[in-house]
Amino acid sequence: NTNMPLYQTEDVTRTNWRTQIQYRISSSITLRTRAELVWYDKGQPQAAQGFLAFADILYAPLMQPFSFNARLQYFETEDYNSRIFAFENDVRYSFTIPGFFGKGFRSYLNINYDVNRKLTTWLRVAHSFYPHQTTIGSGNDEIAGNKRTDVKLQFLYLFGH
Numbered sequence: 001n002t003n004m005p006l007y008q009t010e011d012v013t014r015t016n017w018r019t020q021i022q023y024r025i026s027s028s029i030t031l032r033t034r035a036e037l038v039w040y041d042k043g044q045p046q047a048a049q050g051f052l053a054f055a056d057i058l059y060a061p062l063m064q065p066f067s068f069n070a071r072l073q074y075f076e077t078e079d080y081n082s083r084i085f086a087f088e089n090d091v092r093y094s095f096t097i098p099g100f101f102g103k104g105f106r107s108y109l110n111i112n113y114d115v116n117r118k119l120t121t122w123l124r125v126a127h128s129f130y131p132h133q134t135t136i137g138s139g140n141d142e143i144a145g146n147k148r149t150d151v152k153l154q155f156l157y158l159f160g161h
Contacts, residue, residue, distance in 0.1 A: 015039045016084075028061040040081045050077030052084040052100055065114040072107050075100040091122040091154040104130040117158075124152040 020034040038050045054073035061067070069089050077083055083101035089110050090096045100106070108126035115121060128148045130136060136143045 012041045012044075012081075013039075014041070014081075028059060030056075030058040030060075032056040032058070034086070036084050036086075038077070038082050038084055040079075046081070048078035048082035050082035050084050050101070051075065052077075052086060054086065054106075056089075058089075066112070068109065068111045070107070070109045072105075073100075074105055076103045077101045088126070091124050091152050092120075092156065094152070094154075096126075102130055103132055104128060119158075120156045122152070122154040122156075124150075126150045 016036065016038050018034065018036040020032065022030060022032045024030045033053070033055045035053045036051070040046075040048045040050075052073065052075040054071050056069060056071045058069040059067055060069075071088065073086070075084060077100065080101050083099040085097050085099045088096040088098065088108060091110065092112075106126070106128050108124065111123045113121050126149070128136070130146045133146045134144070136146065136148050
C-alpha cells in the first residue's frame with residue numbers, strides 16, 4: 001500500500017545514573033537501597049527526567065524453613081519516555097521488571113516457607129499507589145482508581161523419595 005505513512009527514526013539521548021548500596025547486617029539479614037535518575041533527550045523541547053528510589057530488606061536465615069524480602073519504593077517521572085525499570089524479587093521461577101512512570105509508590109512482600117522436605121510455598125503481594133491519578137493502565141488492563149494490588153501464591157511439591 002503506497003498510502004502508508006513512513007516514520008523516520010530519530011536520535012535521542014537517554015542518560016541514566018544509578019547508585020546502589022547493599023549492606024549485610026548478619027548472616028540472615030541484608031539491607032539494600034538504590035537511587036536512580038534518568039534524563040531523556042536533555043536540551044530538546046520534549047526533554048523529560050525521572051527519579052526512583054527504593055529500600056529492600058532480605059531475611060534468609062540458614063537452615064530455617066522461613067524467609068522473606070520486602071521493598072518500599074518511590075518514583076516520579078515526567079512521562080513514559082523517562083520511565084525507569086527496576087528488577088523485583090518474585091516467586092520461584094518467575095521474575096518482574098516493571099517500568100515505572102508518573103508519580104507513585106510501590107511496595108511488595110515475598111514470603112517463602114518450606115512446609116516439609118517435599119512441599120514449599122511462596123506468597124507475593126505487591127501494591128502500587130498513584131496519588132494523583134484516577135485510573136491505572138490502559139485498554140483491557142485499565143483499573144478505575146489509583147491503587148493496584150497483585151497477589152501470587154505458588155506451591156512446589158516434589159514427588160518421589
